[in-house]
Every structure is written in C-alpha cells, then in structure tokens.
Amino acid sequence: MILVVLENQRGNIHPFSLEAVAAGQKFAQELNSELSILCLGEKVSELKTQAQNFKSNKLIIAQNSLIDMYSADGYSKVLSDVISNMSPKYVLMGHSYMVRDFVPRVSAKLGIPFVSDIISVNFNNGSPLFSKQVFNAKLATSIEVSSNQALLSFQSAAFSSDDIQEGGPDAEHVFDVELLGQDIRTQSEPEFQESASGVDLTAAELIVSVGRGVESEDNLPTMQSLADAMGAEVASSRPVVDMGWLPPYRQVGSSGQVVSPKLYFSLGVSGAIQHVVGMKGSKNILAINKDEDAPIFEIADYAVIGDLLEIVPKLTEEINNSK
Amino acid sequence: MKIAVLTKAIPSYESSIRVDSSGKWIDETVVNYVVNESDAYALEEALQIKESASGDSEVVVVTLGSEANTSKVIKDGLAKGADRGIFIKNESTTTDPLAISKLFADNLKSENFDLIFSGLQSDDMGSGQTGVLVGEMLDMSTATLAIETKVDGDKIKVKRELESGWFQWVTLPFPSSISIQSGINEPRYPSLKGIMGAKRKELNVLESSPESQTQSFVNLFVPTNEKVTEKIVGDTESIVAKIMDILKNKLKVI
Ligand SMILES: Cc1cc2nc3c(=O)[nH]c(=O)nc-3n(C[C@H](O)[C@H](O)[C@H](O)COP(=O)(O)OP(=O)(O)OC[C@H]3O[C@@H](n4cnc5c(N)ncnc54)[C@H](O)[C@@H]3O)c2cc1C
Ligand SMILES: Nc1ncnc2c1ncn2[C@@H]1O[C@H](COP(=O)(O)O)[C@@H](O)[C@H]1O
Numbered sequence: 247m248i249l250v251v252l253e254n255q256r257g258n259i260h261p262f263s264l265e266a267v268a269a270g271q272k273f274a275q276e277l278n279s280e281l282s283i284l285c286l287g288e289k290v291s292e293l294k295t296q297a298q299n300f301k302s303n304k305l306i307i308a309q310n311s312l313i314d315m316y317s318a319d320g321y322s323k324v325l326s327d328v329i330s331n332m333s334p335k336y337v338l339m340g341h342s343y344m345v346r347d348f349v350p351r352v353s354a355k356l357g358i359p360f361v362s363d364i365i366s367v368n369f370n371n372g373s374p375l376f377s378k379q380v381f382n383a384k385l386a387t388s389i390e391v392s393s394n395q396a397l398l399s400f401q402s403a404a405f406s407s408d409d410i411q412e413g414g415p416d417a418e419h420v421f422d423v424e425l426l427g428q429d430i431r432t433q434s435e436p437e438f439q440e441s442a443s444g445v446d447l448t449a450a451e452l453i454v455s456v457g458r459g460v461e462s463e464d465n466l467p468t469m470q471s472l473a474d475a476m477g478a479e480v481a482s483s484r485p486v487v488d489m490g491w492l493p494p495y496r497q498v499g500s501s502g503q504v505v506s507p508k509l510y511f512s513l514g515v516s517g518a519i520q521h522v523v524g525m526k527g528s529k530n531i532l533a534i535n536k537d538e539d540a541p542i543f544e545i546a547d548y549a550v551i552g553d554l555l556e557i558v559p560k561l562t563e564e565i566n567n568s569k
Numbered sequence: 570m571k572i573a574v575l576t577k578a579i580p581s582y583e584s585s586i587r588v589d590s591s592g593k594w595i596d597e598t599v600v601n602y603v604v605n606e607s608d609a610y611a612l613e614e615a616l617q618i619k620e621s622a623s624g625d626s627e628v629v630v631v632t633l634g635s636e637a638n639t640s641k642v643i644k645d646g647l648a649k650g651a652d653r654g655i656f657i658k659n660e661s662t663t664t665d666p667l668a669i670s671k672l673f674a675d676n677l678k679s680e681n682f683d684l685i686f687s688g689l690q691s692d693d694m695g696s697g698q699t700g701v702l703v704g705e706m707l708d709m710s711t712a713t714l715a716i717e718t719k720v721d722g723d724k725i726k727v728k729r730e731l732e733s734g735w736f737q738w739v740t741l742p743f744p745s746s747i748s749i750q751s752g753i754n755e756p757r758y759p760s761l762k763g764i765m766g767a768k769r770k771e772l773n774v775l776e777s778s779p780e781s782q783t784q785s786f787v788n789l790f791v792p793t794n795e796k797v798t799e800k801i802v803g804d805t806e807s808i809v810a811k812i813m814d815i816l817k818n819k820l821k822v823i
Contacts, residue, residue, distance in 0.1 A: 255732075318701070318711050343732050347713045350666070350701035359667055359783035362696050375787060381595065381693050384586040388787040396784070431710045435738040437731060452822055476816070476823055485606070488752030501730060509822050516582055530820055532812070539585070544794050548815055550801040552808050560809045565823055568813070
C-alpha cells in the first residue's frame with residue numbers, strides 16, 4: 247500500500263500535499279498497489295471534503311483533540327502508529343517545513359529511512375530510485391533504499407497537482423488514535439505573521455537579484471545603481487538578508503517571496519533549490535556568476551561567466567549612456 | 570547547562586566538485602572543507618546562551634567525519650569559545666541520516682546534554698534530518714528552524730520559522746534538540762586569544778563505524794540543463810556589449 251499524508255495549512259490542504267496526492271496516484275499505478283490518503287489532526291473536515299474528490303482506495307481519518315494544534319510529539323506518534331498498523335510500503339509527503347519538523351522522528355521511532363527533498367523518481371521496474379540535489383546543487387544523486395518501507399518527501403514541482411485523478415475514495419476508515427496528554431511535551435502558541443512586507447516583488451517586471459557573490463555590503467550601492475538604470479527592483483538571496491545587508495522583504499525563495507518577472511537578472515547567486523523555487527517561473531533569466539558550474543546556469547536563459555564586480559559598473563554606465 | 574553543537578565540515582561553495590572514479594562520491598582531494606553555514610549560527614546561539622546564563626554552563630562542539638576533512642571545524646569552534654570538542658571519527662562515506670544519527674546518539678548518550686543544537690540542513694547532503702533524528706533517539710523534545718531562542722530555567726522557548734512569512738513560538742522542556750535557521754544571530758570571528766587558547770582545550774576522539782545503511786547513493790551525476798542556455802564569455806567589454814544587446818534588442822527592457 248502507498249500512503250499519502252495530507253498537511254493542514256490553516257484550514258486548507260497544503261499545496262505540496264496536492265503534489266503528493268498526484269505522486270501517490272502515480273506510485274500506486276506504477277507499483278500496482280493500493281492507495282490510501284491520511285487526514286490527521288483535529289479539524290479535519292476541510293481536508294476530508296477536499297480529499298473526497300481524489301481517486302484512492304481508502305481515506306483514513308486520524309482525529310484527536312490533542313493534535314488540534316500541530317506538535318512534533320503528537321504528529322510523529324500518530325503517524326508512527328498508523329504506519330505500524332497499516333504497513334504501507336511508501337509514505338508520501340510534500341517537503342514542507344512541518345514535514346521536516348516531525349517526520350525524522352517517525353523515521354527514528356520505526357527505523358524506516360526517510361528520503362527527503364526528492365526532485366524526481368525513476369520507477370525502475372518496481373524498485374524505484376529517488377533523485378535529489380546534493381553538494382550545494384552542484385550534483386544530483388539517485389538514492390536506493392534497502393528497507394521494506396520508506397518515508398518520502400518531494401520538493402515542490404517534483405509532481406504536478408494538475409495530474410490528480412478525481413473520483414473519490416472507495417472506502418473510508420476511522421483510525422483509532424491513542425494519545426495521552428503526557429505524550430506531548432512541547433507547548434505551541436498560535437501561528438502568527440510579522441508585519442506586512444515593504445515591497446511587493448511579485449508585481450515587479452524587472453528584478454536585479456544579488457547573492458553572496460557581491461562579496462561585501464559596500465558593493466550594494468553599485469548593484470542598486472544598475473537596478474536604478476534599468477528601472478528594476480532589487481531582490482536578494484537569503485544569506486544577503488541574514489548578514490543584514492538587505493531587509494527580509496527583499497528575499498526571494500522558499501522562505502521569501504515567489505516572483506515571476508519579465509526579467510530576473512541575478513548577480514552572484516549560486517542557484518540553491520530554496521532560491522530557485524522562488525524565481526524559476528521568471529520569463530527570462532540572465533545570470534552572472536564567476537563559476538561556470540554554478541547551478542543557476544541550469545535554469546538560466548543567458549549565462550554570463552565572469553566577475554560581476556567588473557561587469558556591473560561598466561554595464562550601468564553603458565545603459566545610462568544609451569538613454 | 571550543557572549544550573552540544575553539531576558542526577559539520579562541508580565543501581566550500583568555491584570548491585570544484587567532481588565525481589570520482591567510483592561514480593558514487595566526489596574527489597575530496599580538490600575540495601576545501603569549511604563549517605556548514607547554519608552550524609555556525611547554531612554555535613553562536615549556544616555561546617550567547619552560555620554567556621548570559623547564570624551558573625556553570627558548557628558548550629561542546631561535536632563533529633563527525635574523516636580526520637582530514639573535519640580538523641578545521643573543531644579548531645574553529647574551540648577558537649570561537651566552545652569549552653571542549655568531541656570528534657567522532659568516521660572514515661566511511663555513509664550518507665544515510667539514520668546511520669549517522671545513530672553514531673551521534675550512541676556516542677553522546679552518556680553526556681546527558683540539556684540542549685543539542687544543530688544546523689537546519691547540511692549544504693552537502695541537505696537531508697535536514699540529523700538534529701531531529703538524534704533528538705528522538707535520545708528521547709529529547711525537538712524543534713526545527715529556530716529563528717530566536719529564550720532559555721527559561723529548564724525550558725527553552727523557540728520562535729520557529731514556518732512557510733510564507735508565518736512564525737510560531739514553541740516551549741520545549743529540557744533535554745531538547747533544536748535545529749537552527751541561518752540569520753538568527755551574528756556569528757563572531759575567533760579572536761587571536763581564542764585561537765591560541767584552543768590548542769589547550771580538551772578534545773575527545775571517539776572511533777566509530779556505521780551499521781547497515783537503509784538508504785545509499787547509487788551514483789552521483791551533474792544535473793542536466795532544463796533550458797537552452799546561451800553562454801556568454803569573454804573580456805569585460807565584450808560581455809557588457811553582449812548583455813546590452815540582450816537587454817535592448819532581445820528582451821526590449823531598456
Ligand atoms: C529551509 C531553507 C530555506 C531557505 N530559504 C531560502 C530562500 O528563501 N532564499 C534563498 O536565497 N536561500 C534560501 N535558503 C538558503 C539556500 O540553501 C542557499 O544557501 C542560498 O540561496 C545561497 O545564497 P547565494 O547564492 O547568495 O550564496 P552562495 O551559495 O554562497 O553563492 C554565491 C555565488 O556567487 C558566486 N560569486 C562569488 N563571487 C563572485 C563574483 N565576483 N562575480 C560573480 N559571481 C561570484 C559564486 O560562484 C557562488 O555561485 C534556504 C535554505 C533552507 C535550508
Ligand atoms: N557529520 C556531521 N558532523 C557534525 N554535524 C553534523 C553531521 N551531519 C549532520 N550534522 C548536523 O546536522 C545538521 C543537519 O544535517 P543534515 O541532516 O545532513 O541536513 C547539520 O547542519 C549539522 O548541524
């Protein structure tokens with residue numbers, strides 16, 4: 247059996263979970279296996295309603311007031327119990343922050359490998375191989391598991407939710423959750439959002455994005471001048487924000503904004519997956535990097551191999567002269 | 570308070586990464602190993618907690634790997650202010666997070682740490698699992714993606730980063746294993762005094778070898794281009810001319 251775990255994101259199915267459903271249907275077909283979908287939490291009615299549209303063999307509901315609010319202790323205990331009870335061969339999830347937080351506990355509890363952040367699957371005549379990026383995205387690997395069961399999480403867009411087959415479950419099953427107050431050691435407070443961001447990068451037509459390759463905070467005005475000459479917004483990778491060179495609302499990526507401008511002009515960004523998920527939808531990608539093997543070049547339309555500190559000032563001058 | 574910080578040696582981003590003749594690992598001889606980014610933030614967080622704590626506290630920097638790759642990591646940790654080091658020697662290239670975490674758990678169990686800090690993800694393997702696995706194996710409370718911490722007696726309050734700009738505070742009783750998100754603080758540089766003093770600090774070397782692996786690399790390969798990419802090389806002047814042509818004539822954005 248293949249088991250897909252749905253994540254509740256403030257009342258809705260997490261978009262990564264929809265991709266996991268598409269993955270689950272594909273796994274079930276390729277491996278000639280049954281598919282079950284699990285809704286877990288306290289307020290599962292919304293998830294359940296949505297899951298009733300997905301073609302599957304079984305919809306499993308694991309409901310309990312102690313997991314009304316997410317906790318790693320509660321969720322890992324319940325998912326471990328479901329797996330022990332139902333023995334799925336593969337447990338499929340999106341590679342979300344919540345999955346990162348509790349699924350390793352399930353892996354350790356049950357001694358089942360967790361292959362995380364998968365970008366593609368080769369079904370390989372029934373013994374699947376899982377690809378993921380390694381070594382700062384400079385290389386990829388195929389992973390094989392040597393255990394009867396595995397937990398799998400997928401990077402966004404590894405599967406497409408457009409491929410979900412509708413039809414609904416053949417049966418519904420209520421799982422008997424056994425959980426005690428003392429099982430949950432942590433105390434969680436409600437989720438909150440920080441004050442709204444300063445600029446809406448998603449509306450920008452042109453973006454000049456700076457990475458750690460700008461080398462120093464002192465070089466930022468030079469990059470800003472290029473952006474000004476082009477009429478572009480400045481965006482950045484995470485380390486630039488971590489070092490305090492630019493405010494958090496300029497960050498693009500999985501923990502920043504997701505943008506799709508007409509032109510994304512990246513300067514000294516390596517192209518880690520967490521950055522790329524925030525900008526790969528750009529219509530055109532022009533990247534300057536001094537390392538010709540930089541992963542950003544795999545998705546770039548134009549790959550400039552060179553030193554941005556030399557190129558950018560001259561380019562700005564040319565643009566200003568051409569006006 | 571006893572705090573362990575798991576710090577990993579990883580290839581620097583400037584290093585050239587080449588697949589070796591086995592096809593399953595990289596040629597390590599051409600690689601420069603540095604401290605994993607989020608681990609440096611984890612160490613800084615531990616040092617700050619120690620410095621503001623009343624009573625005796627200890628920060629122990631822990632690394633696992635081959636002698637050749639990791640030596641700088643421990644030295645750097647001690648120079649920045651960790652009190653002692655634990656080096657779990659492992660010459661294998663095991664990539665299985667479960668097997669690696671088992672080595673940490675077995676070797677750290679008797680230390681009874683109140684807190685284990687780790688980075689949220691190693692930039693080479695990118696599993697994002699080790700801190701939580703070790704926490705479960707040692708029966709600790711766990712949290713990931715900490716972006717702020719506040720110790721309160723025998724509890725730690727952690728602000729967790731969630732997706733798309735959301736956050737959450739979680740309170741965890743000791744012992745607790747917490748993975749730290751980058752940007753949580755401003756990591757210090759080692760002082761000259763720190764560098765000199767590091768040599769006299771205690772370093773525990775433990776031999777280890779991983780048990781059976783539950784997942785392993787079949788091969789390593791260079792990812793293929795998803796797009797048709799036009800390569801632009803040359804001297805600065807010709808590169809600038811080429812970019813001007815693209816911006817002006819092809820994309821018509823200036
Ligand atoms: C859970 C999680 C969430 C994350 N969220 C995000 C996110 O939202 N956004 C994000 O960006 N990252 C995010 N990251 C971090 C991400 O993994 C990378 O570490 C980060 O994107 C790297 O930033 P960078 O490319 O600027 O730096 P680096 O990887 O250090 O790359 C710098 C690049 O600059 C090049 N360079 C250096 N000097 C020059 C020069 N003079 N001229 C030209 N090129 C030069 C180098 O060749 C290199 O390719 C996240 C990570 C995790 C684990
Ligand atoms: N070999 C290692 N030595 C020291 N720390 C490690 C090692 N492997 C993993 N870690 C720690 O666990 C974190 C997550 O690693 P990973 O699960 O590989 O993404 C890292 O940021 C380190 O803090």
